[in-house]
Amino acid sequence: MSRLIVVSNRVSAPRGSHSGAQGGLAVALSAALQEYRGIWFGWSGEVTDQFTGQISFEREHGVTTATIDLEPQDVEEYYDGYANRTLWPLFHYRVDLAEFERGFADGYQRVNERFAQTLMPLIEPDDVVWIQDYHLLPLGQELRRRGARERMGFFLHIPWPPRRLLSTLPVAEELVRTLFAYDVIGFQTDEWLQSFLDYVREEMGGHIEGDHVVLGERRIRVMACPIGIDAENFAQLARSPQARMAYRNMRDSAVGRDMIIGVDRLDYSKGLEERFLGYERFLKEHPAARKEVFLLQIAPPSRAAVESYRIIRASLDSLSGRVNGAYADLDWVPIRYVNQGYSRDVLAGVYRAAKIGLVTPLRDGMNLVAKEYVAAQDPEDPGVLILSRFAGAASQLTAAVLVNPHSAEEISDAIMTALRMRREERIERWRSLMDNVEREDVVWWRQTFVSALMGEDQALLVDSEPSGD
Template structure:
């Protein structure tokens, strides 16, 4: 049987408890990792030069291989093209996109370095599964280096229509690179359709009815494969966590008030300023909820060496102070704002006791927090999910209250509806959402993609 080789920008450290350094991807793939699997990527360390000999660590039968990035490569590849060009572009934020040819050259060079370091570790019959926007050219680099096995690519963030993609000068180069794979996967049917439209728009590509893109005689299958969570496992963790001292302290601090919770990385794609303003408008337009609800925003600091993220943090600090200054009393702080990382087990318990889950990104590939919130709820007395219609999860979770995240009044109206929603309606909505979350799991996501890649 062919060995599975996973490649991602970041790799979980098997020596660290929780192995959360690769974020949601590590959680999604954890139950799928069979003994013998190889996981390759960046160590997270910046050194004087990009390393060529991977560091090898074994954990539970899985081999983890990582290389360090040189300081200049880190700036060009990670801070530059990946997160200053591709990330804003693929989240429809053209006004934030910064592009230079030097950054794109650095992006290509790091992908070539990944291929050169990975190739000696590969066996001829390996199946390689590459993840996310950092590594779009990696398949082509492996092909150029002589690897002839099956290679698949999955994009975890949104894709964009041709009118947006063509704003990026090397757009055609990226499409060519995606066509070096045997299978390319997307979170939703919308993202898949946008990719196919881009392939049609750019000359040299042909799209067949069965969603196969052909370029220079090479056939690439494109699929939609929404990522999920281990819903049963997360539900068990949430149930246990709800009885811990930590969660009891949170309950006590609420003094009977409803809890509205949001949790994500501090990122401009998440719509945090709009969400803060939506909460402020709830308190102003629906004063009956003052002193009856507290909002907890967990926004773990991220990419602090990128200017846009520094500016966002300053804006959120200002907004949080303004909201609490306007509405708080001596015994009530309406908005609790944290930028520390909260362990997943504690998050599960917080989701369990929350009356509202606020998941309102301006654009998101999927958003697993929405699914975790649903899995964590008590079916007998569930909370209400308020979800951006521009999150990939909205295609599956249509029984949430869907909002336009650009409209703070829409968020305020949704929060008012959630706080006033009768138990029977909450139970009906949650039952439908729970079915969706428990059907599209992380195991199903892995099975669908690997079966397509093996076909």
């Protein structure tokens, strides 16, 4: 059996099947690595004065991790710079926030070369390499340049932008061309897949043959393969002692009021400002319902070194203060705004206690919070999921109350609709949502992609790298 080499920007070492802190992607990749005797390679999250390429190996719960440290300049240019100040905003349709600095692009290329240089000696004949996300788009090409002939796949966890937006990126065509070093490329939704194909067809002269795309002498498989959660595990987690305690604490603190829950990393793509404005609109339009609800927004900070993230944090501090100042009473605060993270078992209990799950990103590759909210619900008395039309999950979770997150009116109306929804309708909608969450879970995602990667005929390789470079 072939080994599976997983590569990601950061490595999340497995912490055991009962750890409430273990993320969904980490669980999925750990399971794949256990099955295929693989290695998980990536950045340790630590910095070093001088890059040496030294690898730190660890083995825990059947998974071998291999990590390297990066220099401060690498982190500044590759991670904080090109990945999160250029690609992230652009791929989330925020070209107004994208920063096009040559130094960022140079650092991004340098770190991808360092990944390839360090990883190459670890790859054995017949291994299969699976590279994750936008941080490492050109890594496959760098491995090919160093002689890698093994099958390689790439999965993009975030949206792929429309052709006109992507064209604003300097040397966009060269970056896209690097993807033709892979044998299989996966996207979260058909929308993101079609945007990729549109760019290749219209800007690069490629053509489509079924589920393959051809550019010059390269023919690669492309697929929409939405990631899921471990639905069974998360539903069990919602009944764990820690989750039950969190559930009781939230119900006690609600004192009979209905809770609306939002859980998002602090990021402009998550639509938190628009969410607060929509909730404010609800409070203004429905004075009789004000003290019957409250919004709990959990938003742990991220990427504090990036200016746009400092700006959104200041904006949300101001917005939550304004809403609470205008509407709070002696015994009620409309918004509980918390800037810290919680373990998955605690969150499962919080989800279960919430009458409404408010998931309103402006653009999101998938959004697993929506699926976790569904999985955590009580089948006999489930809450209602309000979901942005622009989250990748919306193409699967069609029984949610779908909204335009840019519209405060739609968010306000959706909250009232959810509060008034009869139990029978809530159960019917939840059952439809849960069917999808269970059917297309993280195991399905992993098996679907890995099967395509291991089962396809070898793509034509004329040289050790894609033609045209």
